[in-house]
Amino acid sequence: MDAPKPAFKEKVFSGVQPTGNLHLGNYLGAIVKFVELQKTHDCIYCVVDLHAITVWQEPEELTKAIREVTAAFIACGIDPKQHIVFNQSQVAEHAELAWVFNCVARLGWVFNCVARLGWLNRMTQFKEKAGKDRENASVGLFAYPNLMAADILVYRATHVPVGEDQKQHLELSRDIAQKFNNDYGASIRARGFGDAFFPQPEPLIQGPATRVMSLRDGAKKMSKSDPSDQSRINLTDDPDAIALKIRRAKTDPEPLPHDEKALEARPEADNLVGIYAALAGITKAQVLNQFGGGQFSAFKPALSDLLVAKLSPVTAEMRRLKDDTAYIDSVLADGSARAQALAAETMKAVKDIVGFVRR
Numbered sequence: 458m459d460a461p462k463p464a465f466k467e468k469v470f471s472g473v474q475p476t477g478n479l480h481l482g483n484y485l486g487a488i489v490k491f492v493e494l495q496k497t498h499d500c501i502y503c504v505v506d507l508h509a510i511t512v513w514q515e516p517e518e519l520t521k522a523i524r525e526v527t528a529a530f531i532a533c534g535i536d537p538k539q540h541i542v543f544n545q546s547q548v549a550e551h552a553e554l555a556w557v558f559n560c561v562a563r564l565g566w567v568f569n570c571v572a573r574l575g576w577l578n579r580m581t582q583f584k585e586k587a588g589k590d591r592e593n594a595s596v597g598l599f600a601y602p603n604l605m606a607a608d609i610l611v612y613r614a615t616h617v618p619v620g621e622d623q624k625q626h627l628e629l630s631r632d633i634a635q636k637f638n639n640d641y642g643a644s645i646r647a648r649g650f651g652d653a654f655f656p657q658p659e660p661l662i663q664g665p666a667t668r669v670m671s672l673r674d675g676a677k678k679m680s681k682s683d684p685s686d687q688s689r690i691n692l693t694d695d696p697d698a699i700a701l702k703i704r705r706a707k708t709d710p711e712p713l714p715h716d717e718k719a720l721e722a723r724p725e726a727d728n729l730v731g732i733y734a735a736l737a738g739i740t741k742a743q744v745l746n747q748f749g750g751g752q753f754s755a756f757k758p759a760l761s762d763l764l765v766a767k768l769s770p771v772t773a774e775m776r777r778l779k780d781d782t783a784y785i786d787s788v789l790a791d792g793s794a795r796a797q798a799l800a801a802e803t804m805k806a807v808k809d810i811v812g813f814v815r816r
């Protein structure tokens with residue numbers, strides 16, 4: 458019989474990189490769910506600036522993006538008083554725990570068949586971002602998932618709302634938690650933490666649209682770091698910019714189908730219909746009931762109007778907050794202090810479990 462699983466208090470953690478401003482994919486894949494979870498859970502939302510520098514960031518741009526992503530969080534409805542909003546580099550424990558995860562590799566029974574470099578080698582984000590030039594990618598880009606595991610586990614968080622692209626990293630976080638619990642099992646038990654020190658964090662891939670694709674290429678996901686601004690709808694875009702981007706969005710010459718099945722072979726059409734459905738809170742089949750048989754020239758303006766209607770309140774609030782750097786910085790300072798108090802407790806225990814001598 459399996460030993461009973463230790464109960465961990467439910468806690469939500471997630472992060473967004475300040476590699477640019479938030480776009481529609483971040484919003485529909487992650488932020489909408491972040492906001493909803495505040496009603497039921499203690500939530501920690503982090504602007505993950507240490508992750509951002511795994512690829513080069515101009516210092517002034519990075520500072521600006523950290524503040525903009527924070528403003529976007531608040532404008533979308535995240536409450537930094539009730540919950541915690543902060544930037545990762547202000548809590549050194551993230552990097553400290555990541556180093557431990559970089560190292561944990563006890564050879565022995567259960568896991569000796571799995572080489573740790575082997576785990577990281579399989580990560581598709583690294584393959585995509587490093588591109589053909591893998592030898593010149595930063596060590597940080599390769600080790601990114603270990604830092605992500607540390608972000609979550611330093612709070613012993615149990616639930617992680619993310620878009621579909623982060624599923625593989627979340628699975629790795631679960632493996633890392635389990636490996637730590639196994640490798641240090643005796644030490645964990647000896648210090649009174651029961652059978653497991655870290656929970657197995659659960660991915661919540663439940664936004665209204667979990668994988669929004671680029672407007673220029675239906676095979677690529679919408680990304681902050683895509684060099685083409687035409688590939689994404691930013692939360693800061695004004696109505697004219699939105700209308701232009703949707704008008705220029707790649708499509709095919711066929712009219713929209715009546716049947717959802719027919720979207721499978723038409724990624725660009727599928728993406729636009731999916732965006733409409735997610736924003737309107739209806740199914741793709743319902744969108745096709747309304748627009749099936751019609752041309753994109755009729756559908757695209759309706760989609761632009763819906764985007765403007767849904768995003769403009771957020772955009773207006775972001776504009777208002779963005780220039781108030783004193784307020785944004787005070788939110789981050791307050792959130793960092795509260796996050797650090799929690800993270801420091803975990804690190805103390807981790808140091809004892811690992812066998813470090815501490816004050």
Ligand code: ATP
Pocket residue numbers: 472473474475476482483484485486487618619620621622623666667668669670678679680681682683
């Ligand atoms: P970058 O290109 O720098 O990696 P990004 O656009 O991928 O930026 P992240 O900060 O890496 O954004 O991700 C923040 C959150 O948004 C994550 O939960 C991620 O899964 C989600 N997300 C990112 N892109 C999309 C997308 N196109 N559709 C749905 N969710 C997404």
Ligand code: MG
Pocket residue numbers: none
């Ligand atoms: Mg990303």
